Amino acid sequence: MKAIVFHKPNDMRYENVPDPKLEANTDVILRVTSTAICGSDLHIYNGYFPQVENMVMGHEFMGIVEEVGKGVTKLKKGDRVVIPFVISCGSCWFCNHDFPTGCETSNPANYGPEGGILKEKGGGLFGFTNLYGGYSGGQAEYVRVPFGDIGPQLVPDDLTDDQVLFLSDILPTAYTALKWAEVKEGETVAIFGSGPVGLMAQKLARLMGASKVIAVDPLDYRLAVASRNGHATHTINPEKTDPVEAIRELTSGRGADVCIDAVGMEAKRTILEKASNIIHMQGGTSKVLETAMSAVRRSGRVSVVGVYGTKYDSFNLAQFFDKNITMKMGQAWVQNFNDELLGFIRSGKIRADDIISHRIAMKDAPKAYEIFNKKEDNCVKVVMTP
Numbered sequence: 001m002k003a004i005v006f007h008k009p010n011d012m013r014y015e016n017v018p019d020p021k022l023e024a025n026t027d028v029i030l031r032v033t034s035t036a037i038c039g040s041d042l043h044i045y046n047g048y049f050p051q052v053e054n055m056v057m058g059h060e061f062m063g064i065v066e067e068v069g070k071g072v073t074k075l076k077k078g079d080r081v082v083i084p085f086v087i088s089c090g091s092c093w094f095c096n097h098d099f100p101t102g103c104e105t106s107n108p109a110n111y112g113p114e115g116g117i118l119k120e121k122g123g124g125l126f127g128f129t130n131l132y133g134g135y136s137g138g139q140a141e142y143v144r145v146p147f148g149d150i151g152p153q154l155v156p157d158d159l160t161d162d163q164v165l166f167l168s169d170i171l172p173t174a175y176t177a178l179k180w181a182e183v184k185e186g187e188t189v190a191i192f193g194s195g196p197v198g199l200m201a202q203k204l205a206r207l208m209g210a211s212k213v214i215a216v217d218p219l220d221y222r223l224a225v226a227s228r229n230g231h232a233t234h235t236i237n238p239e240k241t242d243p244v245e246a247i248r249e250l251t252s253g254r255g256a257d258v259c260i261d262a263v264g265m266e267a268k269r270t271i272l273e274k275a276s277n278i279i280h281m282q283g284g285t286s287k288v289l290e291t292a293m294s295a296v297r298r299s300g301r302v303s304v305v306g307v308y309g310t311k312y313d314s315f316n317l318a319q320f321f322d323k324n325i326t327m328k329m330g331q332a333w334v335q336n337f338n339d340e341l342l343g344f345i346r347s348g349k350i351r352a353d354d355i356i357s358h359r360i361a362m363k364d365a366p367k368a369y370e371i372f373n374k375k376e377d378n379c380v381k382v383v384m385t386p
Contacts, residue, residue, distance in 0.1 A: 002386065003056045003140035004365045009047035012366045017056060020136065020144035025071030028148035030083065034161040035061035035138045037365065037382040038085075038169055039195050040307055042373050044129060048265065048309055050118075051129040059085035059126040060168040061138025062161060065152075072148040081152035083145055084334035085169045087124035087135065090150035094123075101331040106146065107133040117310055122331065139365060141386045153338055156346065162353035163345055165383065166200070171341055171352050173305050173332035174200035174262070178208060180328040181258040181303040185209030190247050190295055192288050193262035194222040194232075196381045197305060199355050201260050202231035207349055210258075212250060216243045221378045229354060238291070247295045255297035261329075263288040264306025286312040293319055304329030358382045 003017045020029055035058050043049045044057070062082035065075050075081070087106040088095050094102035103123030104111060110131050112120025118131065124146075127137020136143060145152060155164050174197050183189055189205040191198050194217035205213045215232035217223050218239045226232035234250060236243045247256050265285060292302050293316060302325055320327070344350040357380040360368055368382045 001141040002362065003136075004058065004362065006044055006051060006055045006057050010045060012045065012057065012369050014363045014366060017136075017140070020142050022067060022069050023144065024146065025069040026147050026149065027069045028065055028072060028075060028145040028152065029067040030061075030063045030081070030138075030143050030145050030152075031066045032061050032063040032138050032140060032143060032386050033080075034063070034165050035140075035362070035384050035386070036165060036168075037139075037368060037372055037384070039197070040128070040169075041369070043265075043307055043309065045369055045373060049129050049131065053130065053134075055127065055129065055134070056136035056140050056143075057127045058137035058139030059128060060165065060170070061126075061143065062155065062165055062168060063138075063143075066142065068148060074149045075152060075154075079152075080155045080157070082155055082164050082167045083126070083138065083143075084151050084153070084167075084172070084338065085126055085128075086151075086331060086334050087126065087133065087146055088150055088335055089147050095150075098333070098336055100333055100335045109134070125331070139362065139384065151335065153342070159345065160353075162356060162383065164342070164352070166196070166352045167334075167338050167341060167345075169332070169334070170196045171200050171350075172334040172337045173197050175204050175337050175341060176332040176334075177201055177260045177262065177303040177305040178204055178258075179337070181260065181301040183208045183210055183258055186211045187257035188212040188214065188247075188251050189258045189260065190214040190216060190243075190256035190292070191232075191260045191262060192216045192243075192292055193306065194219070194226045194235075195262065196355055198260070198262040199226060199229065199231070199380070200352070201262055202226055203229070203350055206231050207344070214247060214250065214256065219375060222380060225355065225380055243291060244294045251297065255295055255300060257297060257300055259292035259296040259300065259302045261289050261292050261302065261304040261306045264304075265308045265310070286314060290314065290316060293323070293325060296323070296325060299324045299326075301325070302327045305332060355381045356383050360384050362386045
């Protein structure tokens with residue numbers, strides 16, 4: 001079969017790989033009908049997360065069930081499903097306590113309680129390096145899906161792929177951030193990053209009753225999408241306006257009730273910041289998180305779903321303490337929220353497909369990675385068909 005394969009940083013190839021096979025009775029083989037490039041894929045593409053071996057990429061995908069293991073009881077051949085990017089066994093201690101990303105079973109080689117940089121990671125993820133299980137991803141014609149009765153979500157026939165594809169990651173990731181932050185009606189929510197996750201967070205924040213939704217992003221074309229879709233009430237370009245001052249001005253000097261970091265470590269860096277990374281052996285930057293901590297009000301909540309992969313010496317613990325900030329961060333709890341989110345889509349309360357800027361054949365993915373990474377051609381979200 002054909003797939004998009006990571007060889008080394010900035011080197012993605014469309015090439016032949018072996019067809020997947022059932023490896024356990026609980027496996028499913030899926031024929032992929034739609035897949036996407038995620039901002040998290042760029043962490044591997046740019047070398048922030050190390051991967052020595054070639055790997056089939058992609059953790060946002062859906063398709064048709066082609067084969068089921070003998071132990072799968074909830075799916076059959078021909079079922080149409082969308083796949084959460086988090087691989088959860090459904091039966092370990094963490095899965096039984098509604099914490100699918102902490103699954104003790106799905107990442108046997110590298111799982112552990114420490115949460116280290118290069119060892120003792122969390123549960124398995126599709127197409128996201130050997131650190132997270134080494135699972136082949138869904139930027140392929142076919143993919144093996146473990147624990148077929150737990151992850152795959154049946155898709156109604158009256159909904160298109162575009163409408164539900166993002167239940168795989170970016171929609172539940174945005175919702176996870178807002179649920180962690182306990183957004184209340186009438187509150188002000190500042191969302192750092194107007195990429196796919198940030199845009200979804202803006203939509204959902206309004207749905208949850210936020211009175212002001214402030215989009216912060218250094219790219220005007222992404223801010224235009226935030227405004228055009230009618231979900232951001234205010235937009236701020238941090239390269240033109242100090243975002244902390246602007247947010248405080250919009251909130252009587254207090255700061256936002258909630259700040260969402262949907263950017264993570266791959267924010268823009270200065271030459272001095274890059275030099276500091278080398279000195280301190282850090283990857284990327286924590287400046288978006290630091291800005292969010294300044295922009296949130298005292299006793300406010302900061303929720304982080306942008307990815308951070310290393311330690312950071314600049315973390316301002318004194319500010320965190322003095323302002324009584326509540327912070328929650330991590331991989332999204334996809335399985336916990338997708339039934340509710342599917343209901344939002346079916347009822348028309350939320351639209352997920354209006355952020356798609358590029359639809360391509362999967363063979364063109366290597367070029368699309370380059371465009372997405374460089375933020376060219378007003379690229380917001382790339383969806384591919386095998």
